[in-house]
Amino acid sequence: MARLQQTxxxxxxYLLNALILVLPCIYIYQALNPTFPELWQEHTVGEFKIAPMPLNMEQxxxxxxxxxxxxxxxxxQGEISNIRQAYLNIGPYPLPLTELAKGDEGIMHGTxxxxxxxxxxxxxxxxxxKLWITIQTWQGEELIQHWAIPNQLIP
Structure with a gap:
């Protein structure tokens, strides 16, 4: 039976199906081309030269x-294998290693x-x-350094 009126x-x-096929391409492009803020100034921490970068400028x-x-x-600069444990925290002062080691937040990991x-x-x-980094080497030496927080991150 033929339809006399088109709904x-x-x-x-078909346009709706085409839209559903195009949308993933837009999201894949955004995922493959991320934008990040600039690296902060490099500081020396013992044998290491470290430059941090926030992954976004949000709170x-x-x-x-x-x-x-x-x-x-x-x-x-520096050999990462010389680090026993390292933590990052934001605050007016660095947190002690005994407090940082209680949980898994703040611990550095990667390659x-x-x-x-x-x-x-x-x-x-x-x-x-400030952004504080606390590094403990395999010899038990504790290294602490900080970076000032840029105004873009302060609400």
């Missing part, structure tokens, strides 16, 4: 009931080319806060 659905279902987010901010750390960390942070970053 809206009959006339537009910290809640992750397992703690606020964290994601960072990439470029190690431009020789770069490390990643979910830096422990307050819910909102203030102008008094």
């Amino acid at each position: 809206w659905w009959q006339g537009n279902k 910290p987010y809640s992750h397992h009931n703690e606020y964290v901010k994601d960072f990439f750390l470029a190690f431009n 020789n080319h770069g490390q990643h960390a979910h830096a422990i942070a307050p819910s909102s970053i203030s102008k008094d806060d």
